[in-house]
Amino acid sequence: MDFDFFELTQSLECSFSERVALRPVALCDAWPLFVATRNPQFNRHLLWPQPDREEQMLRRVRMIMEASRRGRLTALSAVARKTGEFVALFRFQPHATLPDTIEMGVWMHDKYWHGRYSLELGRLCVSAAFTLSERVQLLLGASAPDNRGSNQLMKAVGMTPGTMVQRDTEMGHQALLCEYTITRAQWAARHATGFSTFGDEGIVAKAPLRAAAPRTPVPEGLGLGLGLTLAVQ
Numbered sequence: 001m002d003f004d005f006f007e008l009t010q011s012l013e014c015s016f017s018e019r020v021a022l023r024p025v026a027l028c029d030a031w032p033l034f035v036a037t038r039n040p041q042f043n044r045h046l047l048w049p050q051p052d053r054e055e056q057m058l059r060r061v062r063m064i065m066e067a068s069r070r071g072r073l074t075a076l077s078a079v080a081r082k083t084g085e086f087v088a089l090f091r092f093q094p095h096a097t098l099p100d101t102i103e104m105g106v107w108m109h110d111k112y113w114h115g116r117y118s119l120e121l122g123r124l125c126v127s128a129a130f131t132l133s134e135r136v137q138l139l140l141g142a143s144a145p146d147n148r149g150s151n152q153l154m155k156a157v158g159m160t161p162g163t164m165v166q167r168d169t170e171m172g173h174q175a176l177l178c179e180y181t182i183t184r185a186q187w188a189a190r191h192a193t194g195f196s197t198f199g200d201e202g203i204v205a206k207a208p209l210r211a212a213a214p215r216t217p218v219p220e221g222l223g224l225g226l227g228l229t230l231a232v233q
Contacts (some may be wrong), residue, residue: 016124031062032086090106160182
């Protein structure tokens with residue numbers, strides 16, 4: 001696949017919003033993720049099983065780190081700006097079956113399911129992807145029909161539901177998922193949100209292209225795993 005994941009990583013790793021900042025994924029992220037998996041709801045809608053031991057989570061995170069170092073994907077962690085505490089891990093990687101399509105997955109720590117952190121991070125991811133990569137023209141989100149939190153989150157960032165698809169899981173069965181979409185034009189017209197980046201010129205505020213329309217309210221308690229796919233040209 002002809003896509004520069006190194007460039008995408010460098011663009012996103014210095015991005016931040018009011019309460020959340022992005023950084024490269026690190027092995028130490030495995031421990032808060034393992035703690036999150038002790039909550040039965042964390043793995044309920046994900047495509048991999050609950051780990052029994054810390055070593056399993058360490059192995060999974062190390063594989064993601066190695067793939068990122070080799071330029072096979074972009075892996076970033078979201079942390080709380082005030083404390084540096086782990087909030088979520090998300091990654092951009094080639095879609096398994098759709099050519100020229102990048103898939104994004106997000107794992108949100110259950111400690112941050114409240115306080116609208118999932119909405120803030122979702123808006124940051126969507127706006128950063130469209131703003132910092134001109135090749136991204138379409139965002140696709142895949143979520144289980146009964147994953148109320150993930151479905152409402154995608155609606156809140158401007159996505160609309162579409163087709164139903166089957167996805168293989170590591171547990172050996174297939175998961176039924178609903179795809180949500182938002183185009184670059186739809187995002188720019190109604191759902192662009194501001195965020196900031198830091199570079200040689202200092203802090204740069206990436207303001208919305210125009211005032212955004214009122215958004216779908218998001219109730220407390222969101223933050224279950226969600227998957228997004230990015231179509232690029």
